[in-house]
Amino acid sequence: MADAYDARTPTVIADDVHITYRVHSGRTAREVHAVKGVTFVAHKGEAIGLIGSNGSGKSTLLKAVAGLIRPARGRVYTRGQPSLLGVNAALMNDLTGERNVVLGGLAMGMTRRQVRERYQRIVDFSGIDDKGDFSTLPMRTYSSGMAARLRFSIAAARSHDVLMIDEALATGDAAFQRRSKARIAELRATAGTVFLVSHHHRTVTETCDRALWLEAGTLRMDGPAADVVAAYEAHAKAKK
């Protein structure tokens, strides 16, 4: 078995990963067992879709891969520093768009020089200056679509070894969605491995060659994307 694994270069190894959360509500604290013993090996050049119902542990598992949560048991090994395509949290609504581009870029680990070099591309890509000079206005004055576009543009401005994308990112009008799809494909080409969390099964079968199906924190199935999606859909239908 080890020999079969060795044929390709692994980028992420999840070895019996268990993740527990401590949830406080008032004076009672509960342990939530979000991921229960997941094992998989991801290789260079793979695009892996993560499917499963809400609360099945998809996002939690990705956070462990990104090194943001430490597994309670088991280990995650990675090549390079995997990054989650999420920069929303670093941005501040009271600041102008241009200052948020700088802040977000630095938060993702770019140097000041990289931010300066990519600044114009980020603003142009987001299209926030298409209708007036919005980059000099506070982000709280943006429409929700505009803010989402700017966030995606900042997040996608940098290439990554292992990249994890949450579907919620692909927002905005049709033109922007086309641009962001193309950008995700570009990021996939430069990244070693891409993980994609999605509820849109067509997106998974179109963009991924492999899929993991998580259910209640355990790995139900791991295989070619089309097969896993088909099995998941059959399961979801049976439940109805």
Place this chain on the structure above:
Amino acid sequence: MTLTATSPAPAPAPAGPAPDLAALAARHGLVESGARPCLPEYTRRLWGRRHFVTAFATARLTAQYSRARLGQLWQVMTPLLNATVYYFVFGVLLRTKEGVRDFVPFLVTGVFVWTFTSSTVLAGTRALTGNLGLVRALHFPRAALPVAYAVQQLQQLLFSMAALTVILCCCGQFPRPSWLLALPALGLQATFNTGLALVMARLASRTPDIAQLMPFALRTWMYVSGVMWSVSHAVRGDKMPHLVAVALEWNPAALYIDLTRFALIDSFAAGQLPPYAWAGAAGWALLAGVGGFVFFWQAEETYGRG
């Protein structure tokens, strides 16, 4: 239903990680994700994020008053108004000013220097709990957050010091060479504050209730720190037990306040400082700065989990 599940059965999990995967990872040079780096490496990574730290601090400082009509003017107005309130309560109503020369400069310096410590400590308790989204979304040394909050308070102090200069000049205290001594005093205080903010950030991330207790703890600390009364007057004579007098004099906040007063106010002479005041101030800064950093680093991988 039948599934072609290739996933491992939820069979009894082995006690440790399966050896073959660990070996595979080692063969291909993969490293454990989310493991805490060693202290020098951690420090190096934090230094690599210095631009983020300053940008984050400045962004927070600017965002603070961005919705107010008077905007950034509040950076100076807030400390001035604070000083006025304290002057009326402690100078006019309670008359703690008796026996203290140049009471207004004495009081205002005390209030501003104390505020620097108290607001940094308070900010530290919120540095992680108030940024869980950031901690859970992006990878960076978590110490960047409490340090950024401390830097923000340092920036705020610069505004307070500008206001203080105006007040001192109004009271007939004009800039002179000894004012330069305020730089090492406040520098040591900033180091002390940052260390304490790191400690509080770790404690509050584990026990958020600490944030509720902080206002009380800080107020008690303020009343014993000689912000609006003179420590040297109080400990003079044999009115209080020796241990209490020593504790009052070596209280880090009192040391930083009195050293800054010594630098800025003519009539505040070296005789009003405890012996070895500078050594004490430096010792506290070193202890809190290094100790706080190591203490924070030790729990690095747990932040954002609870």
